[in-house]
Amino acid sequence: MGRLKYYQPEYECMDYEQLKELQGKRLAETFRHVYENVEYYRKRCEEAGVTPDDIKGLEDLDKIPFTCKDDLRATYPYGLFAVPKEKVVRIHASSGTTGKQIVVGYTKEDLDIWDDCAARQLVAVGADENDIVQVAYGYGLFTGGFGLHGGATKLGCQVIPISSGNTQRQITFMKDLRSTVLACTPSYAAYLGEALHDMGLTPDDICLKAGIFGAEPWTEEMRRDIEKSLGIKAYDIYGLTEVLGPGVSYECAEQKGMHVNEDHFIVETIDPETGKRLPEGSKGELVFTAITKRAFPLMRFRTKDIGVLTREKCACGRTFVRMTKPMGRTDDMLIIRGVNVFPSQIEGVLLQNGYQANYQIIVGRENNTDTFEIKVEMVPEKFSDVVSEIEKEEKKLQNALLNILQVKAKVTLVAPKTIARSEGKAKRVIDTRKLHD
Amino acid sequence: MTVQQISIFLENKPEALSRLTQTLAQSDISLRAISLADTSDFGIARIIVDDVEATKKVLEANDFLVKVNPVIAVEIPDAPGSLNHILTILADNKRNLEYMYGFTGRKANQAYMIIRTTDIPKTEEVLAKAFIRMVDQSEIRNI
Numbered sequence: 001m002g003r004l005k006y007y008q009p010e011y012e013c014m015d016y017e018q019l020k021e022l023q024g025k026r027l028a029e030t031f032r033h034v035y036e037n038v039e040y041y042r043k044r045c046e047e048a049g050v051t052p053d054d055i056k057g058l059e060d061l062d063k064i065p066f067t068c069k070d071d072l073r074a075t076y077p078y079g080l081f082a083v084p085k086e087k088v089v090r091i092h093a094s095s096g097t098t099g100k101q102i103v104v105g106y107t108k109e110d111l112d113i114w115d116d117c118a119a120r121q122l123v124a125v126g127a128d129e130n131d132i133v134q135v136a137y138g139y140g141l142f143t144g145g146f147g148l149h150g151g152a153t154k155l156g157c158q159v160i161p162i163s164s165g166n167t168q169r170q171i172t173f174m175k176d177l178r179s180t181v182l183a184c185t186p187s188y189a190a191y192l193g194e195a196l197h198d199m200g201l202t203p204d205d206i207c208l209k210a211g212i213f214g215a216e217p218w219t220e221e222m223r224r225d226i227e228k229s230l231g232i233k234a235y236d237i238y239g240l241t242e243v244l245g246p247g248v249s250y251e252c253a254e255q256k257g258m259h260v261n262e263d264h265f266i267v268e269t270i271d272p273e274t275g276k277r278l279p280e281g282s283k284g285e286l287v288f289t290a291i292t293k294r295a296f297p298l299m300r301f302r303t304k305d306i307g308v309l310t311r312e313k314c315a316c317g318r319t320f321v322r323m324t325k326p327m328g329r330t331d332d333m334l335i336i337r338g339v340n341v342f343p344s345q346i347e348g349v350l351l352q353n354g355y356q357a358n359y360q361i362i363v364g365r366e367n368n369t370d371t372f373e374i375k376v377e378m379v380p381e382k383f384s385d386v387v388s389e390i391e392k393e394e395k396k397l398q399n400a401l402l403n404i405l406q407v408k409a410k411v412t413l414v415a416p417k418t419i420a421r422s423e424g425k426a427k428r429v430i431d432t433r434k435l436h437d
Numbered sequence: 438m439t440v441q442q443i444s445i446f447l448e449n450k451p452e453a454l455s456r457l458t459q460t461l462a463q464s465d466i467s468l469r470a471i472s473l474a475d476t477s478d479f480g481i482a483r484i485i486v487d488d489v490e491a492t493k494k495v496l497e498a499n500d501f502l503v504k505v506n507p508v509i510a511v512e513i514p515d516a517p518g519s520l521n522h523i524l525t526i527l528a529d530n531k532r533n534l535e536y537m538y539g540f541t542g543r544k545a546n547q548a549y550m551i552i553r554t555t556d557i558p559k560t561e562e563v564l565a566k567a568f569i570r571m572v573d574q575s576e577i578r579n580i
């Protein structure tokens with residue numbers, strides 16, 4: 001255990017009644033801020049007959065209209081920003097359901113909030129300023145790298161911004177620089193665990209004590225495997241670009257669900273069909289409202305992640321509500337090597353490139369890495385008697401897919417009419433990974 | 438002078454080729470020549486038959502993806518050095534060869550090479566100038 005027990009105990013262990021009051025106050029302020037600065041959302045509120053005067057506290061949450069992923073697409077790029085552009089100091093992005101990216105922004109203060117949220121996670125896994133944090137999440141538009149980087153920097157850790165990939169160097173740095181905390185996707189952590197052993201090393205040769213893993217689903221079994229192969233305790237972190245990035249919620253030493261940073265985000269579970277709020281303990285779609293961020297504070301954002309909330313007292317002493325790791329999705333989004341992939345994106349690329357929208361996605365896991373294959377029906381226009389001509393077209397399609405999906409897929413050309421038609425999405429996607437307990 | 442070749446797209450799986458040969462057999466289509474090209478994930482069967490239109494129809498009716506295109510068929514003596522002679526002519530004239538395959542017919546001491554280059558008309562010209570005998574589709578049924 002590190003020197004610190006909590007990063008900001010005044011919030012993390014706040015009395016629940018006090019917390020509700022703080023949330024109510026911040027909700028009213030932020031709702032007014034969004035209403036006054038985001039025309040698109042103000043119209044939505046006007047249609048619903050809601051004004052800032054109606055939102056006085058937490059009890060008025062139900063009156064606030066939802067925000068959906070479609071709203072982000074409709075307002076691309078700046079339509080949901082609630083501050084003038086000169087206040088925005090950072091942009092991040094993730095994939096949308098079509099070719100368009102979802103773009104979000106942060107003010108300086110927003111980044112501070114993010115750093116705090118990520119620092120709380122680091123402290124919860126036992127880190128303090130003496131730790132060396134190897135950030136093996138990707139850096140760039142993806143929030144993973146910068147999120148943990150900011151938190152670790154704020155906490156005063158030594159940060160190794162190694163980003164993802166180059167496995168040999170990861171292990172070498174781990175060993176030579178004596179990293180104590182690793183942050184990356186769980187599948188990459190599992191892969192690093194194997195690589196360590198392949199290089200003839202054991203957990204005794206490295207100094208890692210904890211890992212912070214998120215951005216994709218993983219199971220308890222995978223957790224135990226990673227813990228064993230790297231000789232660490234492995235913790236779950238949750239976040240999404242639309243709401244913040246990693247650090248919306250974080251696991252503590254108890255490893256029994258993730259505490260939601262409730263001084264910054266209000267979480268609810270709703271029935272995805274009716275939109276009705278569900279009582280604590282029931283499985284539903286997770287909905288988040290940002291109540292402190294200023295550049296991109298979404299009101300009641302529907303995540304399409306399915307989870308359960310509990311206010312049961314946690315032995316760690318934190319009072320923040322805990323959420324289970326997502327147990328599935330209400331849509332057909334896939335997470336492949338940590339990247340969000342929508343079948344509709346693939347469909348779009350195929351049509352644009354002269355193929356039919358008839359395809360099958362096959363996702364599996366080999367050596368702890370996701371395999372991703374797209375079977376595409378050959379069409380007369382792309383067929384040739386010369387192999388290299390077909391391969392040229394295949395390569396073109398592969399590049400177009402990579403460009404949109406940001407994750408590499410293996411394209412396999414199959415004969416026409418061999419992929420079953422109109423059998424629904426169950427047939428369109430074959431996912432043999434075991435992602436949920 | 439060219440012949441019409443039918444190319445058929447094949448998936449890379451065990452039954453793909455036999456399904457093709459079965460379809461041809463059931464329709465009583467005899468192959469003059471066949472050549473297979475394959476990659477790690479798909480294949481192409483290229484065939485020469487007597488009746489191109491009828492064969493194409495049968496294959497399409499059985500959901501095969503086919504393409505018909507002209508290729509050059511040259512008649513060469515079934516003797517050492519004759520293929521080398523053809524290839525030397527192509528090389529000397531900088532004709533880029535995509536693929537080729539050979540077959541024999543009923544005529545004794547004669548063999549045939551199917552030649553596919555990037556630019557077919559230009560290749561025909563080069564071969565004709567060198568007095569290489571090429572056959573056309575109507576001759577196919579007699580060889």
